Amino acid sequence: MPEKVLMKGNEAIAEAAILAGCRHYFGYPITPQTEVAAYMSKRMPKIGGTFLQAESEIAAINMVYGVASTGKRAMTSSSSPGIALKCEGISYLAGADLPALIVNVQRGGPGLGGIQPSQSDYFLATRGPGHGDFHVLVLAPASVQEMADLTFKAFELADKYRMPAMLLADGTMGQMMEPVVLPAPAEHFIEKPWAVTGTECKRPHNIANSLFLLPEVLERMNFERFERYARVEEEEPMWESFLMEDAEICLVSFGITARVSRNAIVQARKEGLKAGMIRPKTLWPFPKKPLLEAAGKVKSFISVELSMGQMREDVELAVRCQKPVYLCNRTGGMIPTPEEVLQSIRKANEEGG
Amino acid sequence: MLMNSYSSASAPREAGSEPVILQNPPRLTLFAGHYGSGKTNIALNYALRLRSHGKPVTMADLDIVNPYFRMEDSRKLLQEAGIELIASAYANTNLDAPAMPKETYSLLADKSRFGVLDIGGDDRGALALGRYVPDILAENHYEMLLVANKARPLTRTAADTAAVMREIAEACGLPFTGLVNNTNYGAETTLEDVLESAGYIRELSEITELPLRMTCIRSELADDARGRVEQPFPLHLQKLYYMLEPESR
Incomplete structure (x- = not known):
């Protein structure tokens, strides 16, 4: 093992x-x-x-x-x-x-x-x-x-x-x-025929380059x-769903705030608030499909992030603004407490969809 | 060679549930080791225990390498327990200024208080201790403890741990006097993990010719560990905001 x-x-x-x-x-x-x-x-x-x-x-x-x-x-x-x-x-x-x-x-x-x-x-x-x-x-x-x-x-x-x-x-x-x-x-590595490794006079030159002299060539690239x-x-989108089966409020969060959100969701469930989370593991590509699917089921979304609503824009795009996307955020090095996230869940529950 | 006038051997050998070092503590106890070995939390627990024995205690956070997860996080807890805290004015701020707290000299001068010193990780962290070493050696009533965790990737073996110890001692100029076994995997640590590390710490003790002063054991496991580990020291884990509650895992 x-x-x-x-x-x-x-x-x-x-x-x-x-x-x-x-x-x-x-x-x-x-x-x-x-x-x-x-x-x-x-x-x-x-x-x-x-x-x-x-x-x-x-x-x-x-x-x-x-x-x-x-x-x-x-x-x-x-x-x-x-x-x-x-x-x-x-x-x-x-x-x-x-x-x-x-x-x-x-x-x-x-x-x-x-x-x-x-x-x-x-x-x-x-x-x-x-x-x-x-x-x-x-x-x-x-x-x-x-x-x-x-x-x-x-x-x-x-x-x-x-x-x-x-x-x-x-x-x-x-x-x-x-x-x-x-x-x-790792044992298996993908072949890289493009690599600049010396031709040994057996193949044409490979060149690693980002300059293209002809505009039509650059456009094609x-x-x-x-x-x-x-x-x-x-x-390639990757995500994790947490308690989404019956969720009415979908938190979207990644990294450290996803951990805080998880603790908050468990507390919310104890109050009878049906919260769940879609946690993107890839931010590009963004997991648009599960979010759009969720939009058909939940009342609202909450983007929990350590920025001024940057990810919220992607959530709104992914759910095509079908449902409100609230923001729960801190910045400057501050981290929301589970209690703060729980407050956002309560508020979202009151405001509905 | 300077002999350390402090010797915990003078304490009664029949230890109850407490390590011998706590029954007859040195004036200064320093915790050093590989970064992430658990120094800060052990120092905190040790200071609280000393205080519960009625001793006047001052803690000094001399870790100026890492600005995250500092003693500063526990300031309130220490205040309530009546423990003085000496920490960099910049701990937990947005300034990455490796400045030693000026109050450290008062701890060295005021010999009526028991000092617990949390030293920065590795040789780089311990370097800054050097300026206080002449005073510490002159007073000569200290324990310099190496905190060792077998579960850390760069101190998996006794030999690797001894190498880290030598680098630290060389950097700060203060010889080690004892070992703390802090083998753990965080909140997931089992009693078996601690029992399994006995061989590792014994080997480390042989290589370094240093005695084992404490075996840290998460407080939930302390009852089960009684009589099964040497010099058991129950440890309350600091609850940090990033930790998942057991039911959220």
Whole structure:
């Protein structure tokens, strides 16, 4: 039986990445994700991997670009302001159709903001973090176990669709400790005939590039890429339903707030309030189908988030505004208590649908 | 080599339900170890226990590496128990400023109080302790305890744990005097997990030539553990906002 260990969320990300076959980590310290880098600095030298503390976040993401273009699994990690710096490089990765993992352990913003947990990079992550028309896969873990599992999954999805993937966590998820059973080491890797590995004079050159000299070629690339995105939206949304069978009020929440919401829902049920939750595990692609289905059954939705209603917009789009979508939120590093979420459920119950 | 004038061996050997160290506590007790080994929570429980014996207690949170989940979270609990708290002015704020609290020197100077010091994780966290070490060694009535958790990925073996210990001792310049077995998986820990770790801590004790001062055991399991673990220390887990209630899991 696989062994259980007690890990911090940040450590679970790092170890799961290693088990997924990632041997190239490039980072730059920033609270609250520094343990990812610290863990990698201890582990990578022992397994023949590369840990490199770059001179900046921008340098780190471009090193990821370099490794990704050779077909190897590569990653970087940072927290909100550092991710903003990486956006140029993420756009280049997307433009060159390169798979890579970017970990964002979010903290408060805008600006220098604060170091306490936040989910306010929701728009940044789900709308394409950088210039141009593109998406990245966005995975949202809600336990230390999922920090490991979704990191592993992110590498697989990134390779499958030749897209950058972002693991969108928050300061609490990064710092909290829970027992974890780590995934078995990856054994099967997808073929990457596009990788820049040297031709040995046996094939035409591969080039990792996002510059297209002819506008009609660039347009074709963009259309083709969005055909691939449509497939991702069809096949890859992940979510978890909690007590939704008879729910009249559907909470939508991810990450740390989904945990608080879960405690609140259990309390609400004791008061006879039929609350349930759809917890997105992928934020792009967003689980639109189960939400639209729920819209036909429930009276209202509550988006519980650590931002000013960023996810609420996606919930409203998914349910096509058929039912009211209320907002229960805190920002600036504050976390709603289960009691606050319970109050929102009571209020939604009074207001009806 | 400086001899530590404190020796818990002078305490009565027939321990009741309490570790010997608590029956005759040193003036200063320091908890250091790998980050995430459980230092803060143990220090908190230890301070509360000392206080319940009627001792004047001051706690010092000297972890300036990690701004999350700080002693500051328990300020109210400590106040109610009549324990002084020394913590960085920036703990739990949005400022990531690794500044040691200035009041720490008062704890070293006022020898009428019992000090419980929570040291930052790993060698990096312990480095900042260095400036106080000459005073601690001069007074020479302390226990520097290594908190060890076999369930943590980088301290799975006694040898790896001993290596972390040496790095910490080298960084801060204060030699360790004892071990705390805090093998746990959080709220899911079973008595078997703790019993199974006895071999690990014995081996660590042999490698480091340090005695076992406490075996932490979640308070719900303390009754079952009686007579089965050495130096049992019941531990109340801090309830943190991210924890799922058992019925929500």
